[in-house]
Amino acid sequence: MGALAIRTQGLTLAYRHGRGINDVDLEVPAGEVFGFLGPNGAGKTTTIRVLLDLMRPTAGSASVLGLDSHGESLKIRERTGYLPGDFSLPPSLTGAQVLDWLSSLRPNTPPVRRDELVQRFAVQLDRPMKQLSKGNRQKIGLVQAFQHSPELVILDEPTSGLDPLVQDEFHRLVRDFVAEGGTVFLSSHSLDEVQHTADRVGIVRDGRLVTVETVDDLRGRGVRRVTLTVAAGSGDLVENQLRVLDGISDITRRGDVFEFAVVGSYSSVLAGLGRLPVIDMLSRAADLDEVFLALYRGTDA
Amino acid sequence: MIVQRFPVFTQGVRDRRKSLLWWSVGIAVYIGVIAAMWPSIRGAAGLSEIMSQLPQPILELMGASDYDISTGAGYVSGELFGFMIPIFILILTIGAGAAAIGGAEERGTLDLLLSHPISRRQVLLQSAALVAVEALLFGVVIVVTLAIATPLADLQIAFVHSVGAAFGIVLLGISLGWTALAIGAATGSRSLALASTGSLAVITYLLGSLSGLVDFLHNAKWISPFFYANGGAPLVHGYTWWHGLVLAGVGVMALTIGINRFDRRNLSN
Numbered sequence: 001m002g003a004l005a006i007r008t009q010g011l012t013l014a015y016r017h018g019r020g021i022n023d024v025d026l027e028v029p030a031g032e033v034f035g036f037l038g039p040n041g042a043g044k045t046t047t048i049r050v051l052l053d054l055m056r057p058t059a060g061s062a063s064v065l066g067l068d069s070h071g072e073s074l075k076i077r078e079r080t081g082y083l084p085g086d087f088s089l090p091p092s093l094t095g096a097q098v099l100d101w102l103s104s105l106r107p108n109t110p111p112v113r114r115d116e117l118v119q120r121f122a123v124q125l126d127r128p129m130k131q132l133s134k135g136n137r138q139k140i141g142l143v144q145a146f147q148h149s150p151e152l153v154i155l156d157e158p159t160s161g162l163d164p165l166v167q168d169e170f171h172r173l174v175r176d177f178v179a180e181g182g183t184v185f186l187s188s189h190s191l192d193e194v195q196h197t198a199d200r201v202g203i204v205r206d207g208r209l210v211t212v213e214t215v216d217d218l219r220g221r222g223v224r225r226v227t228l229t230v231a232a233g234s235g236d237l238v239e240n241q242l243r244v245l246d247g248i249s250d251i252t253r254r255g256d257v258f259e260f261a262v263v264g265s266y267s268s269v270l271a272g273l274g275r276l277p278v279i280d281m282l283s284r285a286a287d288l289d290e291v292f293l294a295l296y297r298g299t300d301a
Numbered sequence: 302m303i304v305q306r307f308p309v310f311t312q313g314v315r316d317r318r319k320s321l322l323w324w325s326v327g328i329a330v331y332i333g334v335i336a337a338m339w340p341s342i343r344g345a346a347g348l349s350e351i352m353s354q355l356p357q358p359i360l361e362l363m364g365a366s367d368y369d370i371s372t373g374a375g376y377v378s379g380e381l382f383g384f385m386i387p388i389f390i391l392i393l394t395i396g397a398g399a400a401a402i403g404g405a406e407e408r409g410t411l412d413l414l415l416s417h418p419i420s421r422r423q424v425l426l427q428s429a430a431l432v433a434v435e436a437l438l439f440g441v442v443i444v445v446t447l448a449i450a451t452p453l454a455d456l457q458i459a460f461v462h463s464v465g466a467a468f469g470i471v472l473l474g475i476s477l478g479w480t481a482l483a484i485g486a487a488t489g490s491r492s493l494a495l496a497s498t499g500s501l502a503v504i505t506y507l508l509g510s511l512s513g514l515v516d517f518l519h520n521a522k523w524i525s526p527f528f529y530a531n532g533g534a535p536l537v538h539g540y541t542w543w544h545g546l547v548l549a550g551v552g553v554m555a556l557t558i559g560i561n562r563f564d565r566r567n568l569s570n
Contacts, residue, residue, distance in 0.1 A: 052416050055567040074418045082416035086570060088409035104308040105417035
């Protein structure tokens with residue numbers, strides 16, 4: 001009832017290799033699927049690891065399920081499931097042994113959902129980890145994150161290595177889990193990966209949370225990526241025109257070929273282009289990083 | 302029930318039981334072979350005379366200055382407890398200690414483990430218990446093998462002395478094994494834990510051996526864990542019990558510092 005599953009205030013962690021986070025304020029209500037998006041190295045994993053007390057913030061605070069991320073971490077971890085981004089397991093253990101071992105670390109919450117999840121993902125339980133493909137190991141990772149029926153599941157790049165059919169099953173699992181009252185916090189570097197499941201996404205870049213929006217809003221911005229080829233020798237003329245057109249950003253040029261992003265209405269851009277010696281124009285939906293560049297360039301400076 | 306209460310310890314035993322079995326067999330066979338050679342060595346003419354003609358520094362280096370190598374107990378003490386058995390137990394316990402947390406962090410399994418409701422302190426203490434149990438097993442194998450070999454090879458080793466000597470070896474293994482565990486936990490690096498604890502062992506061993514030879518190193522034996530494990534030839538003369546307190550103290554101190562550092566730092570992923 002309006003409770004927050006995750007809340008961070010001014011969360012900051014100065015960390016080597018510049019992979020820290022800076023002043024992150026985040027609120028994820030219970031019952032939501034929250035997508036945490038950003039390029040690799042932006043600070044997604046660092047934020048997640050602070051929530052689980054694997055790392056300690058240098059400033060600010062985080063609470064999970066209403067509990068302090070450091071002082072009450074054991075209670076948090078009791079009620080949370082986690083899939084690390086770089087998921088490695090003892091190579092000689094079989095899937096069943098891994099799941100047994102991890103359940104033995106949760107004596108108070110028996111793995112009530114294991115059988116159902118094993119069936120759902122057709123997990124191979126009898127093979128040692130070293131014989132499994134990345135995708136099959138990842139399925140074991142998903143089972144262990146959900147098997148004890150936690151309230152909150154934190155997943156770092158959960159769909160990496162999964163084939164498309166399994167990804168679909170994963171999306172169904174997430175929707176079912178949230179329909180039953182659970183909360184899911186998942187990170188990804190690609191909007192496409194989370195747009196089917198996430199209610200809202202937070203975009204993080206260089207350690208800062210740049211924006212939080214609903215997936216619908218973000219898509220609704222209608223950012224397009226355009227490749228424009230103009231008549232030979234007219235590049236300089238066209239470049240000057242493009243620079244002054246409204247709604248165009250992030251222009252790059254290679255000779256007589258331009259690439260740029262279009263945000264919002266197309267018609268004013270088309271009107272502007274109509275006076276130019278255009279030979280070819282290619283337009284496609286921008287991917288997340290391009291959306292980000294078009295919308296938020298300069299705001300994190 | 303024990304599985305439920307000490308999951309890290311239990312899993313550690315499960316992971317290592319096969320290698321521990323082979324360790325036990327290997328140690329027993331090694332001790333057995335050395336013991337089996339005693340009757341023929343004792344029979345060889347003039348061993349005592351040769352030994353008595355060797356200069357004192359050479360005897361020091363052989364670790365044979367504390368006892369008469371021409372007795373069964375002295376022979377086993379010199380052949381086994383002076384060098385090989387300490388080396389074997391340190392390979393076992395330093396390896397286990399360094400692997401437990403530093404190794405898990407390097408392999409990337411520590412993140413998942415600590416995302417479960419278990420404290421870092423628990424992980425470290427249960428790992429320490431695992432190292433201690435491995436060292437104890439090693440000690441039991443020594444005692445049992447010597448108990449069987451003593452009448453067969455006429456070694457004339459008092460049972461209580463073999464228990465005392467094995468106890469010193471066990472504590473040596475625990476103290477340096479816990480040091481490696483603590484360094485691994487404090488730094489997250491298995492290789493650093495192995496290298497630093499291994500160097501510590503080698504340097505203190507050399508200093509301890511040289512302390513009888515070189516005047517200005519005369520007091521160096523007091524910093525050598527090997528002295529507290531095997532100084533004064535416990536297999537011949539009985540274990541000096543307060544030596545055990547020093548080794549235990551070193552181990553507990555290392556663990557305390559390790560817990561402290563481990564509890565405060567960021568884990569690497």
